[in-house]
Every structure is written in C-alpha cells, then in structure tokens.
Amino acid sequence: xxxxxxxxxxxxxxxxxxxxxxxxxxxxxxxxxxxxxxxxxxxxxxxxxxxxxxxxxxxxxxxxxxxxxxxxxxxxxxxxxxxxxxxxxxxxxxxxxxxxxxxxxxxxxxxxxxxxxxxxxxxxxxxxxxxxxxxxxxxxxxxxxxxxxxxxxxxxxxxxxxxxxxxxxxxxxxxxxxxxxxxxxxxxxxxxxxxxxxxxxxxxxxxxxxxxxxxxxxxxxxxxxxxxxxxxxxxxxxxxxxxxxxxxxxxxxxxxxxxxxxxxxxxxxxxxxxxxxxxxxxxxxxxxxxxxxxxxxxxxx
Ligand code: ADP
Numbered sequence: 213x214x215x216x217x218x219x220x221x222x223x224x225x226x227x228x229x230x231x232x233x234x235x236x237x238x239x240x241x242x243x244x245x246x247x248x249x250x251x252x253x254x255x256x257x258x259x260x261x262x263x264x265x266x267x268x269x270x271x272x273x274x275x276x277x278x279x280x281x282x283x284x285x286x287x288x289x290x291x292x293x294x295x296x297x298x299x300x301x302x303x304x305x306x307x308x309x310x311x312x313x314x315x316x317x318x319x320x321x322x323x324x325x326x327x328x329x330x331x332x333x334x335x336x337x338x339x340x341x342x343x344x345x346x347x348x349x350x351x352x353x354x355x356x357x358x359x360x361x362x363x364x365x366x367x368x369x370x371x372x373x374x375x376x377x378x379x380x381x382x383x384x385x386x387x388x389x390x391x392x393x394x395x396x397x398x399x400x401x402x403x404x405x406x407x408x409x410x411x412x413x414x415x416x417x418x419x420x421x422x423x424x425x426x427x428x429x430x431x432x433x434x435x436x437x438x439x440x441x442x443x444x445x446x447x448x449x450x451x452x453x454x455x456x457x458x459x460x461x462x463x464x465x466x467x468x469x470x471x472x473x474x475x476x477x478x479x480x481x482x483x484x485x486x487x488x489x490x491x492x493x494x495x496x497x498x499x500x501x502x503x504x505x506x507x508x509x510x511x512x513x
Contacts, residue, residue, distance in 0.1 A: 213271040218246040225480040233491035246288040258294040272502040298502035305453035328390040355385040360425035395462040402445035413485035432485040
C-alpha cells in the first residue's frame with residue numbers, strides 16, 4: 213500500500229515511528245507537510261498538490277494535525293477524502309474532537325462520564341457559574357490551551373473570581389470544571405485503535421502539581437484498566453468517530469470521567485511506558501480497513 217502521513221516534520225517521534233512501521237510491514241510511506249499542500253477545490257477532479265506535483269496513488273493517509281493548524285489541516289484531509297483516499301481519522305471526526313465544547317456535548321448526550329463542567333463566553337455572572345459546578349475548588353481552563361498551559365486550579369472562590377476576571381479581560385473562552393481531587397494528580401491515557409484500547413498509561417504529576425502532562429514534568433507508567441475504563445475509552449472514541457484516539461480519563465469517585473479525546477495522540481510517551489508497538493498496530497488497522505472510497509462521510513457533514 214502507499215500510505216501518506218500528514219505531518220509538519222519528518223523528525224517528530226510519532227511521524228518517524230509511523231514511517232518505520234509502514235516500511236517494516238512492506239508498504240510505501242511518504243510524509244506530507246499538510247501546511248504546504250495546495251489544492252483546487254472547485255475542480256471536478258479533486259487533487260492535492262505538493263512541491264509542484266499532484267499527490268496520486270495513495271491508498272490511505274494518517275493525519276497528524278496539530279491543534280494550531282486544525283482549520284487548514286482538516287481541509288487537506290477532506291480533499292483526500294473527496295479523492296476517495298481512506299483517512300484513518302476522518303476530517304469531520306477531527307473537527308468534532310477539536311472543538312471542546314462540541315465534544316463534551318456529544319459525549320454527555322451519550323451518557324459518558326464527564327467532570328461537572330460549565331462553559332461560558334465571557335460571562336457577567338461569575339457567581340452563578342461557580343455555583344453551577346458546585347463551588348470551589350475548581351479547575352479553570354482556556355479553550356485554546358494544550359499541554360496544560362492555561363489550566364488553573366482555583367482553591368477558593370476569591371481566586372476563581374480573579375482568574376475568571378482575568379480571562380474575561382482577555383476575551384478568552386474558557387470552561388470551569390469540578391476539581392477531581394481524588395485523582396491525586398494523575399490521569400490515564402488510553403490509546404484506542406478501532407474498537408480496542410491497545411495501550412494505556414497512568415501519568416502522575418510531579419510533587420506539588422495537579423497537572424499530569426509529561427511536558428510539565430509528569431511521569432508515566434503502565435496501568436491496568438478496569439472494564440469500565442476500557443469501555444468508556446472505546447465508546448468516547450467511537451462517539452467522536454475516531455479510529456485512532458488518545459482518550460484521557462480521570463479516576464473519580466463517580467467512576468471514570470473523560471477529560472479529552474485527542475485525534476493525533478503522541479506515540480512517544482505511550483510506547484515508552486507500555487513497551488507496545490502502537491505504530492504497527494495503526495498500520496495493521498489500515499491494512500484491514502482501508503478501501504478506496506470507504507471514507508464514511510467523504511468530508512461532508
Ligand atoms: P491539556 O489539554 O492542556 O493537557 P487538560 O484538560 O488535559 O489540559 O488538563 C491538564 C491536566 O490537568 C490533566 O492531564 C489532569 O492531570 C489535570 N486536570 C485537568 N482537569 C482536571 C480536573 N477537572 N480535575 C483534576 N485534575 C484535572
């Protein structure tokens with residue numbers, strides 16, 4: 213098969229591992245920088261161009277679209293879908309999961325456990341917003357944040373009011389969320405491929421920190437999931453429509469709650485912590501599922 217990896221750099225760990233796995237399984241791989249693709253969207257024969265050439269003959273693509281280029285990156289994925297090329301994660305599913313508000317609403321509609329969460333678009337009524345999530349302590353998050361940046365724990369009402377006021381002053385969109393204290397500064401990353409959790413790790417925040425992001429000095433180790441955690445992760449990925457997803461869970465007193473469903477999960481931390489060859493599992497999934505024109509939505513909807 214000829215498989216394209218949409219990625220901004222060949223040197224990223226996940227990209228390198230995917231290229232390696234594609235080669236090991238006897239396929240041809242090409243890294244395509246989606247930021248440098250261009251296309252004629254009005255043509256009857258949709259195409260994607262790169263470095264002066266039309267990209268042809270691809271059986272599948274693996275989108276690895278960073279949060280900052282979601283808009284353009286998903287347009288490139290959609291164009292491939294219009295050409296009938298199978299995308300392991302479809303453009304519609306990527307867009308769905310990137311919009312935190314929409315993702316939470318979809319998950320909650322299907323009964324997935326979530327931390328009690330209030331969304332607000334620069335609200336005038338901070339007091340009521342805090343009541344909505346059952347008071348402090350609360351976690352306040354910028355919607356645009358990643359890797360724990362813009363995620364603040366406010367232990368008192370005064371602190372929460374100040375943070376909300378500051379975010380409001382910057383016209384930033386944010387959410388206010390119940391603080392799951394019992395998680396003890398750890399979260400669980402489940403790597404879902406198809407209908408299975410193929411690897412899972414527990415990330416633990418460093419001393420004195422509640423955010424377990426590895427970028428913030430957290431550590432990771434292999435974890436055994438409960439059947440409920442396993443099924444929550446698989447269902448969350450399915451609801452988003454993602455075949456490959458990193459589902460982040462917190463262990464709360466009321467069962468597993470989903471923090472986020474990531475459409476381009478990093479492979480470095482999870483492969484190191486679990487010793488699993490996640491990259492090859494993704495390629496095996498593509499071998500079984502990629503068919504020309506099989507893209508469910510062909511980029512519509
Ligand atoms: P990002 O997407 O920027 O990583 P997250 O929402 O995943 O932001 O939050 C970063 C980390 O903070 C999580 O991995 C988790 O350890 C911690 N955290 C986030 N929300 C909560 C919460 N409601 N209760 C307890 N811990 C939380």
